[in-house]
Amino acid sequence: MEARTATERELRDDRTGGLPAWLLGLAPLLLIVAAVIAFVALDGPGLGERRGPPVEQLAVEKTVLRPGTIEVTLRNDGPDAVTIAQAQVNDAFVQFSGADDPIGRLHSAKITLQQPWVEGEAYEVALVTSTGGTITHEIPVAVETPATDLSFFGLMALLGIYVGVIPIALGMLWLPWLRRIPPGWLRGLMALTVGLLAFLAIDATLEGFALAGEGSQAFGGAALVLIGAAVAFLALSGVSSWLEQRRRTAHAAGASAASSRCSSRSASACTTSARESRSARPTPSARWRSALSSSWASRCTTRPRGSRSSLRSRTCARRSAGSRCSG
Amino acid sequence: MPQLSRRRLLAASVPALGGAAAALHSAIPRRHPWDAEAQAAEVADHHAGHGAGSGHADFRDGQSVDHRANGFDPHEILRDFDWGTTRRLASGQVLREWELVATETEIEVIPGVKYAAWSYNGRVPGPTLRCREGERLRITFVNGSSHPHTIHFHGIHPAAMDGVPGLGAGEIAPGDSTVYEFDAQPAGLHLYHCHVRPLADHIAKGLYGTFIVDPREGREDADEMVMVLNGFDTNFDRANEVYAANSIGFAYMNQPIVTKRNELVRVYVVNVLEFDLINSFHLHGNLFDYFPTGTSRTPSEFTDTVMLCQGQRGILEWRFPHAGKFMFHAHQSEFTELGWQGFFEVVD
Numbered sequence: 001m002e003a004r005t006a007t008e009r010e011l012r013d014d015r016t017g018g019l020p021a022w023l024l025g026l027a028p029l030l031l032i033v034a035a036v037i038a039f040v041a042l043d044g045p046g047l048g049e050r051r052g053p054p055v056e057q058l059a060v061e062k063t064v065l066r067p068g069t070i071e072v073t074l075r076n077d078g079p080d081a082v083t084i085a086q087a088q089v090n091d092a093f094v095q096f097s098g099a100d101d102p103i104g105r106l107h108s109a110k111i112t113l114q115q116p117w118v119e120g121e122a123y124e125v126a127l128v129t130s131t132g133g134t135i136t137h138e139i140p141v142a143v144e145t146p147a148t149d150l151s152f153f154g155l156m157a158l159l160g161i162y163v164g165v166i167p168i169a170l171g172m173l174w175l176p177w178l179r180r181i182p183p184g185w186l187r188g189l190m191a192l193t194v195g196l197l198a199f200l201a202i203d204a205t206l207e208g209f210a211l212a213g214e215g216s217q218a219f220g221g222a223a224l225v226l227i228g229a230a231v232a233f234l235a236l237s238g239v240s241s242w243l244e245q246r247r248r249t250a251h252a253a254g255a256s257a258a259s260s261r262c263s264s265r266s267a268s269a270c271t272t273s274a275r276e277s278r279s280a281r282p283t284p285s286a287r288w289r290s291a292l293s294s295s296w297a298s299r300c301t302t303r304p305r306g307s308r309s310s311l312r313s314r315t316c317a318r319r320s321a322g323s324r325c326s327g
Numbered sequence: 328m329p330q331l332s333r334r335r336l337l338a339a340s341v342p343a344l345g346g347a348a349a350a351l352h353s354a355i356p357r358r359h360p361w362d363a364e365a366q367a368a369e370v371a372d373h374h375a376g377h378g379a380g381s382g383h384a385d386f387r388d389g390q391s392v393d394h395r396a397n398g399f400d401p402h403e404i405l406r407d408f409d410w411g412t413t414r415r416l417a418s419g420q421v422l423r424e425w426e427l428v429a430t431e432t433e434i435e436v437i438p439g440v441k442y443a444a445w446s447y448n449g450r451v452p453g454p455t456l457r458c459r460e461g462e463r464l465r466i467t468f469v470n471g472s473s474h475p476h477t478i479h480f481h482g483i484h485p486a487a488m489d490g491v492p493g494l495g496a497g498e499i500a501p502g503d504s505t506v507y508e509f510d511a512q513p514a515g516l517h518l519y520h521c522h523v524r525p526l527a528d529h530i531a532k533g534l535y536g537t538f539i540v541d542p543r544e545g546r547e548d549a550d551e552m553v554m555v556l557n558g559f560d561t562n563f564d565r566a567n568e569v570y571a572a573n574s575i576g577f578a579y580m581n582q583p584i585v586t587k588r589n590e591l592v593r594v595y596v597v598n599v600l601e602f603d604l605i606n607s608f609h610l611h612g613n614l615f616d617y618f619p620t621g622t623s624r625t626p627s628e629f630t631d632t633v634m635l636c637q638g639q640r641g642i643l644e645w646r647f648p649h650a651g652k653f654m655f656h657a658h659q660s661e662f663t664e665l666g667w668q669g670f671f672e673v674v675d
Contacts, residue, residue, distance in 0.1 A: 085387075085439030088568075092384045092664030093576075128568060132440050132561025 054080035056129050059216035060137045061108065064145040070113045072125060072137060076103045077218035083130035089115045090123055102130075106218050117142045205229070384664035385577050390438035392575055397434045399450035401573035402582060405552045408539070409454040416463060423458050423511075426467045429476045429521070429534065436559040437569050437576065437666075444533040444559075445472060445521075451574045452555035452599070453519070453536030460514040460543045469504040476529065479522035480538055481638070484509035491522045498523055514542035516621035516640045518597050531560055531601035533574075537640075539595060542624070549591035549644065552584070556598040556606045556635070556657070556667065565602050569666045570657065576666020579655075583670035588650050592671075594643045595621070598635035606667075607634045608643065609658040615645035632658050647673040 039045075057078025064071040070089065076082050081102040087094050098111035117123055123139040146152050178186065208225035220227065381389075394400035411425040427447045434451060436442040447453030458464055468478050475498040479490035487495030488509045496505035521534035537553050557574055558567030569576045586592055598606040609632040616626035617633050621642040633641060647653065656668035 083439065086437055087387070088665070091661045093386055093666070094384070095387060128437060128440055128561065130439050130441070132437075132442055132559075132568065134562045134564075134568065 451533035549593035579669025583672035
């Protein structure tokens with residue numbers, strides 16, 4: 001055993017000249033650091049100076065119309081600083097404030113143009129840069145921007161209730177009926193729900209890409225939509241996983257103390273405990289109730305262990321092999 | 328205690344990461360809409376009692392370009408007539424000579440915006456060459472730029488003196504020079520410009536000027552001015568970003584042209600505007616006698632607006648009976664509010 005180890009080490013040392021392993025690991029890293037420092041210090045030798053006029057790129061992030069003014073928020077998503085010299089609206093020079101200094105790369109600036117705009121009409125803002133270039137921004141239909149006051153947020157909340165709360169609440173009213181319909185019907189309705197969710201997912205993605213394409217691309221643009229979706233998915237999975245863990249821990253503790261708690265505490269505590277224990281062996285309708293109110297992703301992980309349903313097995317089998325419900 | 332597996336750690340850390348990302352995003356400095364109202368009010372205050380708050384279109388805060396750095400001032404160009412140098416030939420004819428040098432000149436055409444212009448003698452428009460009918464004219468042209476150029480004069484002259492490629496000296500290569508020589512005729516208001524392809528570029532970049540041939544008997548004494556109507560395409564989209572009389576937009580807005588009441592005003596108007604089909608001259612509070620091309624002593628019209636295509640020109644004559652400020656501008660509103668407007672200030 002020892003003789004064999006010695007032979008291996010000898011072979012290794014023969015190839016590496018007897019240098020210690022940590023040095024072999026560290027040397028390339030140090031060389032990379034040295035190369036980067038040298039490259040920066042010498043200002044990229046061999047790459048040369050960029051020729052031609054500076055690249056001027058400004059993205060309009062926001063347009064706010066107030067009586068007599070058009071306010072434009074700009075983001076420089078090009079490589080060079082941009083200096084706005086003058087501004088034109090619909091082929092006429094206009095007075096404006098803001099952007100007194102050059103706008104650096106990735107920096108933003110807000111300019112307010114004095115323009116007696118007319119509701120419903122179209123406007124083209126042209127910003128003349130110090131090199132004589134123009135950056136144009138079209139306002140297809142001028143409408144006053146709503147003020148972000150309490151009533152605005154109230155309106156937004158109302159819209160949220162319209163699209164997010166009322167339809168879900170109404171949908172939940174079908175639960176008693178769903179509990180009694182034949183499994184075939186249930187499968188059909190579930191298929192419809194899945195199709196609807198898939199449509200919404202595709203529609204939201206496309207709209208996300210369209211919106212991302214309009215603004216500055218400096219911070220990722222369309223890629224940000226995908227990253228956002230992935231982060232949201234992982235966040236929901238994380239929360240779901242954490243809730244499941246907590247419930248299981250509570251259930252394990254609750255089961256061992258159930259008898260003593262029932263005798264010593266109020267009836268409500270026992271009722272809760274009883275409900276928890278019942279959910280460990282769910283009836284088919286209870287399972288679907290749970291399914292209807294949770295997403296595909298969370299369904300497989302929040303489902304209690306040990307339950308058996310042919311439909312559920314098939315559903316989960318189509319998902320990744322690591323899914324907990326496959327066990 | 329729940330067991331800490333790698334997957335669980337990843338899953339649990341995601342919300343924290345998302346939160347951190349959101350916090351980072353909100354840390355990016357942003358302004359709020361309610362800042363705008365205060366700012367708009369500030370702007371309104373700022374412009375009250377300011378030239379830019381006059382209610383007319385203008386550059387930001389009534390700014391003007393740096394005339395000194397440009398090397399020419401539209402207020403000086405206005406009444407600057409270059410008579411050249413003269414001597415009498417053996418035949419008794421007067422020989423009038425000029426030297427014109429084509430150079431590449433960076434000029435500020437809009438406050439804060441530099442434009443790589445091409446010029447004759449470092450100014451746009453080039454010098455206003457003025458002579459009398461029947462004189463012998465000798466113009467030495469030196470090409471000091473890095474592109475071939477010519478000087479093509481309007482008027483009556485031999486083909487070899489026409490200043491176009493392929494005739495006479497043809498294109499004058501960088502560093503080369505030539506002499507254009509011909510008799511001054513006919514009397515009237517003419518122009519000169521480079522005639523090398525691409526023509527639009529060579530003209531639009533500034534190679535043009537006014538060429539006035541006075542009639543033998545002269546014209547009535549007047550407060551004479553020259554206005555070359557032009558514009559600049561600073562972003563090379565074959566449309567002008569700024570319009571003007573004598574190159575600098577709004578120059579006569581912020582500093583009016585002072586004239587005397589009841590004095591005869593004579594304006595030599597030459598349109599060289601590139602990219603736009605027509606241009607025009609409109610006078611406020613008055614009408615003028617219009618002499619197209621200045622070749623006839625009888626006005627063709629008594630009007631307040633004339634329309635000119637590129638190369639078209641005419642002499643305008645009038646007297647201001649009232650003191651005060653009177654506007655003049657293109658009667659294409661677009662050109663007006665993109666720079667081509669000004670004021671006459673009539674004083675007693």
